Amino acid sequence: MAQFRLQxxxxxxxxxxxxxxxxxxxxxxxxxxxMTFKKMTGGGDGLRGMVTRRxxxxxxxxMEVKGHGTCYFADRASEINLVQxxxxxxxVEASNLLCTDAALRTGTTFTGLRGASQGNGLFTxxxxxxxxAAIVSDGPAVVLRVTKQYPLQVDPGAYVAHTGDLKQHFQSxxxxxxxxxxxxxxxxxxxxxxxxxxxxxxxxxxxxxxxx
Amino acid sequence: xxxxSVNSRMxxxxxxxxxxxxxxxxxxxxxxxxxxFTPNIQGGQGGIGSxxxxxxxxEATPLxxxxxxxxVLFGHGGHHIHVVDLTGETLYVEADxxxxxxxxxxxxxxxxxxxxxxxxxxxGQVTGQGLFTxxxxxxxxVAVMAHGGVxxxxxxxxxxxxxxxQAYVAHRGDVRNKLSTALGWRDMVGRxxxxxxxxxxxxxxxxxxQASEEKL
Numbered sequence: 001m002a003q004f005r006l007q008x009x010x011x012x013x014x015x016x017x018x019x020x021x022x023x024x025x026x027x028x029x030x031x032x033x034x035m036t037f038k039k040m041t042g043g044g045d046g047l048r049g050m051v052t053r054r055x056x057x058x059x060x061x062x063m064e065v066k067g068h069g070t071c072y073f074a075d076r077a078s079e080i081n082l083v084q085x086x087x088x089x090x091x092v093e094a095s096n097l098l099c100t101d102a103a104l105r106t107g108t109t110f111t112g113l114r115g116a117s118q119g120n121g122l123f124t125x126x127x128x129x130x131x132x133a134a135i136v137s138d139g140p141a142v143v144l145r146v147t148k149q150y151p152l153q154v155d156p157g158a159y160v161a162h163t164g165d166l167k168q169h170f171q172s173x174x175x176x177x178x179x180x181x182x183x184x185x186x187x188x189x190x191x192x193x194x195x196x197x198x199x200x201x202x203x204x205x206x207x208x209x210x211x212x
Numbered sequence: 213x214x215x216x217s218v219n220s221r222m223x224x225x226x227x228x229x230x231x232x233x234x235x236x237x238x239x240x241x242x243x244x245x246x247x248x249f250t251p252n253i254q255g256g257q258g259g260i261g262s263x264x265x266x267x268x269x270x271e272a273t274p275l276x277x278x279x280x281x282x283x284v285l286f287g288h289g290g291h292h293i294h295v296v297d298l299t300g301e302t303l304y305v306e307a308d309x310x311x312x313x314x315x316x317x318x319x320x321x322x323x324x325x326x327x328x329x330x331x332x333x334x335x336g337q338v339t340g341q342g343l344f345t346x347x348x349x350x351x352x353x354v355a356v357m358a359h360g361g362v363x364x365x366x367x368x369x370x371x372x373x374x375x376x377x378q379a380y381v382a383h384r385g386d387v388r389n390k391l392s393t394a395l396g397w398r399d400m401v402g403r404x405x406x407x408x409x410x411x412x413x414x415x416x417x418x419x420x421x422q423a424s425e426e427k428l
Contacts, residue, residue, distance in 0.1 A: 139222075202221035
């Protein structure tokens with residue numbers, strides 16, 4: 001098992017003893033020991049995955065890093081958050097996924113309108129299995145818990161990832177004022193219901209809905 | 213005290229029935245509970261009169277009214293957020309630096325030229341603040357955005373404080389400000405230190421300075 005450690009909040013250190021991790025292409029900043037870097041075509045989940053990625057446009061440029069020693073990863077000084085998976089699924093935008101244990105399976109899933117509103121297409125990346133993953137966010141992310149009694153609404157541009165058994169749907173806060181040409185800038189939200197965790201970053205990506 | 217800091221770039225606000233808050237449009241990151249966000253045509257309070265004032269003063273940052281009961285997370289553009297608690301005094305701050313503030317505070321605009329005459333106007337230009345700034349007065353909390361972290365420097369009658377105009381964020385209290393120039397002969401012959409202008413704040417209060425010379 002590769003060991004994930006954070007050095008500060010913007011560098012991920014992974015200790016490896018002959019095992020492998022999958023990482024975003026070009027995210028390596030330094031390594032010691034002996035490492036090999038191999039590009040994986042189409043996000044590294046076999047031929048089927050490659051075809052789905054081609055079709056879904058959820059492009060993920062992934063490399064496999066294997067060896068003995070410590071490899072350091074970073075992505076444009078973004079904050080890094082470690083996620084420990086115990087068999088559940090992590091839903092994350094491909095651009096926010098930095099590194100996963102090689103034992104974790106990556107795939108794509110249909111998100112529908114939500115993805116389109118974020119300018120991320122209709123699909124998002126899933127990571128499944130047991131092991132560690134590292135996701136990046138623009139600024140330090142907070143983890144918000146959703147329970148049956150407390151659903152959560154998130155600005156689509158501030159959403160990073162989520163885990164657990166959550167239903168998400170798109171809701172619009174459009175009222176007559178919005179039609180009068182005074183949008184609040186909060187016309188659309190993603191509503192999460194169920195049990196799980198949502199990662200939210202303190203910055204908004206430019207989204208189609210964000211201008212309304 | 214409605215704002216609690218989540219991390220350096222995010223604040224959490226508790227809102228209850230009958231309470232009201234204003235925030236910059238689009239600054240909501242997430243919320244739980246039953247909260248509504250309504251755009252303000254006039255950008256805050258004060259009705260039409262103040263709206264015209266604002267339009268002329270170009271201090272019309274689009275705001276929205278936040279009402280209901282629940283918790284709201286605010287943040288914007290990954291900027292650092294500094295919470296200022298006002299206890300009756302006035303806070304002078306650029307409208308575009310306001311992330312969110314208590315609805316109980318009185319909003320107004322102030323003409324920069326009224327302090328320091330012509331130099332006051334020049335000051336506005338140098339600090340990139342224009343001729344007007346926003347004032348918030350009363351009892352309540354304000355969340356202000358800054359580039360990099362914020363430090364608070366006390367201003368006492370014994371000692372004025374000098375601030376790089378580009379690093380100035382806001383100030384509160386009974387403070388006079390003037391632009392002092394430190395143009396020596398060296399600047400004339402082209403060896404400027406890059407610190408030709410300083411903002412001199414004197415009186416009684418606090419000035420907020422950011423760890424960067426970048427605007428938001």
